[in-house]
Amino acid sequence: MGYKDELVRSMEWLAAKDNTIFIGQSVKYSGNAIFNTLKTVSNDKKIEVPVSEELQMGLSTGLALEGYVPITCYPRFDFLILACNQLVNHLDKIDYMSKGMMKPRIIIRTSIGAKKPLDGGIQHTQDHTEAFRHLLTDINVVLLNEPNEIFPAFELAYEREDAQSTLIIEWGDYYNEK
Amino acid sequence: MKIPDYLNKVRQIKITKKDLITFEEEVKKYYEDAKIKAPVHLSKGNEKEIIEIFQYVHPGDWVFSSWRNHYHALLHDLDPELLMEDIIDGRSMSTNSIDPKFYSSSIVAGIIPIAVGAAYSLKMKKSERRVWCFIGDMTFETGIFYESYKYVKNFNLPLQFVVEDNDLSTNTPTAKTWGGIKREVPDDVIYYSYERGYPHHGTGNWVLF
Numbered sequence: 001m002g003y004k005d006e007l008v009r010s011m012e013w014l015a016a017k018d019n020t021i022f023i024g025q026s027v028k029y030s031g032n033a034i035f036n037t038l039k040t041v042s043n044d045k046k047i048e049v050p051v052s053e054e055l056q057m058g059l060s061t062g063l064a065l066e067g068y069v070p071i072t073c074y075p076r077f078d079f080l081i082l083a084c085n086q087l088v089n090h091l092d093k094i095d096y097m098s099k100g101m102m103k104p105r106i107i108i109r110t111s112i113g114a115k116k117p118l119d120g121g122i123q124h125t126q127d128h129t130e131a132f133r134h135l136l137t138d139i140n141v142v143l144l145n146e147p148n149e150i151f152p153a154f155e156l157a158y159e160r161e162d163a164q165s166t167l168i169i170e171w172g173d174y175y176n177e178k
Numbered sequence: 179m180k181i182p183d184y185l186n187k188v189r190q191i192k193i194t195k196k197d198l199i200t201f202e203e204e205v206k207k208y209y210e211d212a213k214i215k216a217p218v219h220l221s222k223g224n225e226k227e228i229i230e231i232f233q234y235v236h237p238g239d240w241v242f243s244s245w246r247n248h249y250h251a252l253l254h255d256l257d258p259e260l261l262m263e264d265i266i267d268g269r270s271m272s273t274n275s276i277d278p279k280f281y282s283s284s285i286v287a288g289i290i291p292i293a294v295g296a297a298y299s300l301k302m303k304k305s306e307r308r309v310w311c312f313i314g315d316m317t318f319e320t321g322i323f324y325e326s327y328k329y330v331k332n333f334n335l336p337l338q339f340v341v342e343d344n345d346l347s348t349n350t351p352t353a354k355t356w357g358g359i360k361r362e363v364p365d366d367v368i369y370y371s372y373e374r375g376y377p378h379h380g381t382g383n384w385v386l387f
Contacts, residue, residue, distance in 0.1 A: 062295015
């Protein structure tokens with residue numbers, strides 16, 4: 001299977017779980033590449049949020065504290081930057097802050113914006129993968145380079161016994177190339 | 179202070195004003211004896227209001243608080259001895275518990291979006307429980323509060339905001355730094371003002387660590 005098809009397969013697998021919920025801008029409505037991987041997921045499993053990146057990440061953490069597993073989607077890495085307060089200061093530190101009592105599991109999806117056939121430009125194609133690997137303590141950072149890495153990455157993110165959250169980064173260009 | 183009509187008293191508070199003050203005085207002593215190697219943010223001056231509010235907080239509700247959280251934690255039935263151990267261990271600014279449900283953070287306004295998520299979850303589960311989010315006057319003026327309040331109100335989420343106004347953020351006067359402009363408090367937000375009885379952090383006395 002190709003890159004995009006593996007993403008679709010992973011989303012369908014996650015959607016079959018009772019406790020998952022998909023959150024983000026353009027999860028219900030078209031507008032970005034990630035939406036195209038969620039078309040087969042029921043809208044009942046989705047929360048379309050306004051442009052409110054920090055609120056979205058906190059909303060996801062709050063849902064996870066109550067037992068849900070949010071798949072929280074940021075269409076571009078550039079936009080995830082706006083959620084960094086919640087990501088770095090809260091979600092990443094909450095296990096330590098609560099002495100292990102709170103383990104909100106979130107799967108964060110984002111994408112390095114495509115440059116082909118159109119180049120999204122400097123504010124829509126940034127790759128912050130290495131910066132986030134340095135920035136985050138508990139949250140796992142996974143860059144999806146090959147189609148065969150995709151399903152195992154989401155499977156582990158959902159099932160890992162330590163319940164840590166995972167930031168999964170896609171390449172927008174690979175939707176068409178691989 | 180006005181309590182919205184839709185709230186009912188659900189809890190008998192056994193902790194007294196004196197209990198709260200005594201707890202903080204004990205923290206003060208540990209701090210001044212250099213037993214606590216981290217900042218402490220002590221409460222004083224708002225005992226009457228906070229005791230009244232917690233009569234409306236169900237033991238099963240979520241409570242979100244800030245770096246100044248000892249009173250909220252005690253009134254939400256966190257074990258005083260464990261709380262004191264945490265404080266001595268340097269965790270005063272992030273007291274947390276899963277039973278009872280209590281989350282606090284030392285990042286201004288950081289608790290608000292998480293509280294929104296917890297409330298969203300309770301609504302999806304059709305729970306009768308509620309989320310309480312205690313914030314200060316500077317947090318009340320932040321953009322993330324505006325976003326979150328709008329979201330909570332429009333989706334009718336079970337989240338009750340409480341603004342505890344001492345007109346200071348650390349030692350920065352909130353009203354002055356916003357040009358003196360303060361908006362009206364919505365009817366569904368509980369608001370009270372008080373004079374801070376301790377400095378922003380520490381006790382006001384010199385401590386040699």
